[in-house]
Structures are given as C-alpha cells and as structure tokens.
Amino acid sequence: MKIISWNVNSVRARIENILQYVKDANPDILFLQEIKTQNENFPSETFTKSGYNSYVFGQKSYNGVAFLSKSKIENIKTDFIKDRLNQSRVITGEIMINKKKTKLINVYVPNGNPVDTEKYKYKKDWLNSFLIKMKKEIQLNPNIIISGDFNIIPEEIDVYDFKRYEDDALFRLEIRKKFRELINLGFNDLYRHLNKSKKEYTFWDYFAGSWQKNYGMRIDHFLISNNLLNNAESININKKPRSKVKPSDHTPIELEIS
C-alpha cells in the first residue's frame, strides 16, 4: 500500500499539478495539508473522477487538511485535539494494514514564527495538547501512522545551515524536544530510521533561489509506531513536483507499507 503526504499550499491553485502527480504516483491514500479552502469549495468531484474519495477538514484562506483515498477510510474525525484558535489542523481515520487496525493521523503543525510571540506560544501549546492526546492514543491502539507538515526540523542534518535556524520556531531546541518526546512514546521517524546520514529536504522557500541552491529543510515526516515498523517497506522524498511550474513549496513523501 502506498501512502503519501504532501503540503500542497492551496488545493485549488495546485489542482493541475496535484492531478498529474496523483496519476503518476498512484497513491492508495494521499494526506494533504494547507488546502487553504472551506469544505464546500474542495474539488471533491474532480478527485472522484480520478478514483478517490475525499475526506476534508477545511477552513477559509488558511490551513486545512484532507485525505484522498481509493478505498473507504473509516471513523473519520476532526476533533482529535482541541485547537485553541479553532484552526483546521488534524484529521484522523482508520484503515486495515495487514489485519492490523491502523489509525491515520494527518497533521499540519503551527509554524510558530516569529519566536517569543503569541504565534510561538500557540505552537508550543498545540504540541503539548497533541503529545497529551498521543500518550492516550498509543495505549488504545499500538498501530498508528502520523504524517504531515510538522514544521519541525528534527536535527542539524535536516537543514542546509542549522546555525541560521537556532532561534527559529522550526529548529529551537525546546521545539525539537517536543518532537523527540513524541518519538519516545513509541514512534519512528521513518525517513531517518531508514537513511541514517542522508541529507534530503521536503521544503524549499519560493524566494532567493532556495530551490536552485538546495537551501531546504526536512519538516514533513512519517512517524510509524513501533508495532507497525516491520510493515514499513520504504520511504521516498519525491523532488519532482517541486521542480514543476507553479509548484508547492513542499514536495511529497511516499511511504510503502503492507
């Protein structure tokens, strides 16, 4: 089974790129983040024609997450955590993976910049709420896949110049510690688990020629619970969509699991 996660930076502005990518990559399930639209304006009919069901948690202008799936996803919920600002950042569901009932958690974690502002506090509080919920969740079900845009650079190796990001909300030590806490509940950052020293990124800024200079960062992740780790076969960061005309600033990460 192929499960892919992609921050598309607007589903409507990106629709042609997304349709082409879905045709080429042929995922069973696609986790989308930053759809930037309300549910009623999500192009569900367009995806139906491509063979996908849509499960959408949108809002006007900003944020928003969704699943596209060839098969039905059960038990869809959008109230996984209480979001203090009522932003649409998490959608969850359940599927079967090799007879294991598996929870899918699609996340768009707050950015948090600039640091030492209300935005930064919101990110910290958000991550704390998410951690508390995950502690309970992993005890209810040992089979969990969390994926999406975490807005966290886990380690120095995961950004082109870590010194420039030491006081940035994506790389501050106290934020990276939250990511580490999450891993320590019983998860694996699958990309780093399978690639101990590889330097690859999932995001490049639009400006200053960041893409051309490979000034990127790895902030989109697949976290696989320990009980599912042996089911995971491969993970790939697919840079092609970032090289297209009118690209998202993020590129997809592709998981094979069975």
Added chain:
DNA sequence: ATGGCTGAGCTACTCAGA
C-alpha cells in the same frame, strides 16, 4: 540575508507561510 516569493480574499492591500 528580517529580504525575497506565493496564495487567499478581494479589487488595494494585508495576513500568513517557514
């Protein structure tokens, strides 16, 4: 390198992203 570029909402310009 606190700038640069892109999208939404709206029609002039702000907010947000990372």
